[in-house]
Amino acid sequence: MGKASKEKGSRRELEFAKLMGGTKTPLSGAVGGEYSNDVKALGLEWEVKARKEGWKTLYDLLEDEREQPDALALKADRKDWLVVMKASDFKRLMEGRSNE
Template identity: 65%
Template structure:
């Protein structure tokens, strides 16, 4: 991974921590014992960012016609995942 990718990853981790009131885990991924990237809402988060790699998932979540609260996705022999907008998740957590 090049320097610009590492900087982008750290920038996204800091952004997510700020948006959620969480804390960025120092040295995440760099040393044993520092797993995941952010602690927020009592959960440990792994932060992933891609230029267009998640476009289809965004299309499903932000579908203006259907306007879902969340999307459940699954591939064979893997567990279900739930994807939703951060603002909706924060609303649920703050109840």
């Protein structure tokens, strides 16, 4: 991975940590142990990935003007279900849960 890619990854990790009210893990989780994963926020450990257009289909599905879904449920054969939603919606959901 080149310097520009590492810098981009670090910027995205900081951006996500700020959005979620969390902290970026030192060394981007490269060490392991208590330093595993990229961000700690909302009681979860996050791995942060950014791609120029890597998830265009997911964005298109979430932004569908006819459907306007709150989240996507995804499943590959013989794999666990995944849920995809906008981070701002997820944060609001988690914050509401902590108030109960």
